[in-house]
Amino acid sequence: MKVSVEELSKVEIITSEAKIVELTRNFGRFGITGMTIYEAKGCGVQLGAAEYETGKKTEPELLSKQVVMVVLPSKEVDGFLDYVSKALYTGHIGDGKIFVTPVTNAIRVRTGEEGMDALKEGELD
Helix, strand or coil: CCCCCCCEEEEEEEECHHHHHHHHCCHHHHCCCCCEEEEEEECCHHHHCCEEECCEEECCCCEEEEEEEEEEEHHHHHHHHHHHHHHHCCCCCCCCEEEEEEECCCECCCCCCECHHHHCCCCCC
16 A cells, blocks of 8 residues: 555534535535535533533533534645635534544555545446
8 A cells, every 4th residue: 555645634524414415515626525424412612511400410411413524635624624614603602613634545445546546536337
């Protein structure tokens, strides 16, 4: 295996299910050819605010969220993050979180293609 010359980044976006369709609509313009979306439960800063019911401290409720994971060329990340931030912004708690990590390589198992080649549209047969 060789390491790709073009740098890649993984972006994970945590947001509400209601925002997924609108969010993912323009991913192609950033060189994104695929994505993984999965359900998650969690809470953010609100965890620090204890709730009390009948004098007893209760744990905060874990909220249902969606995680969108994409890998794209690192040179596209700044523009992509700007797009995602604007698409998710309401100014209220729960708008979401975005995590960016470097990817040292990507491999398409079927063909052995690596790096950006593994992410590009390929032959379907």
